[in-house]
Amino acid sequence: MRIREATEGDATRAASLWTEAYSNQSPHEGxxxxxDEGELGVATATARVLVxxxxxxxxxxIVALISAASPDGAVAEVGEAELARLxxxxxxxxxxxxxxxxxxxxxxxxxxxxxxxxxxxxxYQREAHSLYESLGFRRAPDRDQRDPDGRRWVFTxxxxxxxxxxxx
Numbered sequence: 001m002r003i004r005e006a007t008e009g010d011a012t013r014a015a016s017l018w019t020e021a022y023s024n025q026s027p028h029e030g031x032x033x034x035x036d037e038g039e040l041g042v043a044t045a046t047a048r049v050l051v052x053x054x055x056x057x058x059x060x061x062i063v064a065l066i067s068a069a070s071p072d073g074a075v076a077e078v079g080e081a082e083l084a085r086l087x088x089x090x091x092x093x094x095x096x097x098x099x100x101x102x103x104x105x106x107x108x109x110x111x112x113x114x115x116x117x118x119x120x121x122x123x124y125q126r127e128a129h130s131l132y133e134s135l136g137f138r139r140a141p142d143r144d145q146r147d148p149d150g151r152r153w154v155f156t157x158x159x160x161x162x163x164x165x166x167x168x
Contacts, residue, residue, distance in 0.1 A: 001097065003104050006049040006062065011037035013059040014051070021087035026124045029150025046072040047084060050104060052097050061088040063101040068114035075143065075154045076118045081109035083119040086128070098131055106135065110159050117159055120145070120152040129155075 006014065018035040043049050043064050052061035066073045066082040073082035083105050088098045109117050119137065121128050137155040145152040 001060075001100060002053045003050055003100060004053065006040060006044060006051045008041070010051055010059055010062075011040040014040040014043075014049075014062050017059070017062050017087040017089060018085060020090055026122065026150075028124075030122050030124070031149050043085065046070060048108065049085075050101060052088075052101055054092070060092045061097040061101050062086070063105055065105040065108050067112055068109065068116075069112075073118070075120045075145065075152065077116075077143075079114070080116045080118045080156070081105075081112065081114035081159075083109075083117060086119075093127070098128075099135070102131065102135055106157075106159065110161070115159055115161075116156060118143075118154060118156045120154050123151055123153055129153075 015035040015037050018039065023031050023034050040049065047064040047066045047070070049062065049064045051059045054060045063086040064084040066076060066084055068076070068079050068081040073080070074084070076082035083102060086098055086101060106117060117137075118140075119132065121132070132155050135157065137157040140154045140156045143154040143156075145154070
């Protein structure tokens with residue numbers, strides 16, 4: 001598996017992965033509309049978007065890192081990086097793709113100097129919660145939110161210091 005920066009050529013697959021992971025997943029809350037190809041461009045304008053390939057051109061996962069210096073995070077507080085839009089192809093879940101993408105984003109956030117990281121997830125996304133908790137994230141119920149599509153559960157993790165980009 002190879003992890004690389006997303007490109008415009010990944011727009012169709014990104015929309016498909018995000019739709020598969022997030023649209024119509026619960027009868028009570030969450031997004032109902034499918035994602036469109038333009039949403040990758042929107043994401044890359046405010047975040048660093050990575051994809052995982054199982055073979056050249058075969059994208060099986062995607063994730064975004066919103067920098068701690070960015071005001072564009074949905075739940076990140078000042079000085080926190082945000083992990084967002086992690087999605088893995090249905091047939092590839094349980095193979096470590098999500099873990100690899102999340103670890104890469106955490107490492108990049110450390111390199112940027114972030115000391116904490118946040119993310120949000122819907123209450124019904126239990127598989128994702130298990131992954132996040134295994135990576136050290138803990139629920140921060142005092143920071144939970146609501147948006148037009150339902151509840152957002154917030155998870156945070158303290159990042160141990162690591163080398164910044166260009167160091168050591």
